[in-house]
Amino acid sequence: MSTDFQQARAALGARMRELRTESGLSGRALAAQLGWPQSKVSKLETGRQSPTTADVVAWAEAVGRPDVAAELVGRLRTLETQYRSWRRQLAGGVRPVQEAHAAQGRKTRDRRSFDPTLIPGLLQTAEYARAVLTRYAGIHPSISDVEAAVVARLERKSALSDRSRSFHFLVWEGALVSRVCPTDVLAEQLESLVPLLARGNVRLGIVPFEADLRVPVGAGFSIHDGTLVITETWHAEMWLDDPADVALHVRAWDALAESAVYGPAAHRAIARACKALRRNR
Structure with a gap:
């Protein structure tokens, strides 16, 4: 995995964490609201896991900021444009x-x-x-x-x-x-x-x-x-x-x-x- 990709994914995670904390939700509360394991919230925020488009849209809505969904999707698409794992690409x-x-x-x-x-x-x-x-x-x-x-x-x-x-x-x-x-x-x-x-x-x-x-x-x-x-x-x-x-x-x-x-x-x-x-x- 490229350093640039890691840094970009970490930056996306930091932005998602910022939105969560601004909403006053704990990681546990957000996970419960979304029906996710708490570990998923943690991995996304720390850049250890890449979200899907549905993940970032759901995140924006859950923290009460549907207006930032387009921003998060744009950041995600930048990641996907730069870095395309063969495992994901060859799934089809x-x-x-x-x-x-x-x-x-x-x-x-x-x-x-x-x-x-x-x-x-x-x-x-x-x-x-x-x-x-x-x-x-x-x-x-x-x-x-x-x-x-x-x-x-x-x-x-x-x-x-x-x-x-x-x-x-x-x-x-x-x-x-x-x-x-x-x-x-x-x-x-x-x-x-x-x-x-x-x-x-x-x-x-x-x-x-x-x-x-x-x-x-x-x-x-x-x-x-x-x-x-x-x-x-x-x-x-x-x-x-x-x-x-x-x-x-x-x-x-x-x-x-x-x-x-x-x-x-x-x-x-x-x-x-x-x-x-x-x-x-």
């Missing part, structure tokens, strides 16, 4: 997650991304996507609709043909040799990247193993129109729209881009990966 399956990204993709005119371990989702073949999503299901048991998610991911690729949009992908060379799928699937995936090296609105750069790196290779992320960053961990996905957070990722992306190779040099990196695959078959 993988396809809704893909659809959320598709909705953002339809709004994005300029996308820059960096991927250190996988081929970017927008560039994945069906078999590669299926293999990746199936492997994620091993640690996220809620994933049960892999086939629907593959279809949704492939539907998102249509955005690449829109010449009014620009896409600039950076991929660490390690992603080209990462065995997250059978070797024949990986070989097909690598071959599908070659035509992209010459496309006008889609740029693909490879950060090679031998590159002099201005910054260490870290987590993957995407920048949307210079106003939103989407990044993730094993536990959660974060949608960051704070200007300082966006600026940080822009600096990281610019530094990585300086180490990337394009065109024939990128083609050679892909060819090296393909050659390694043939040797190990």
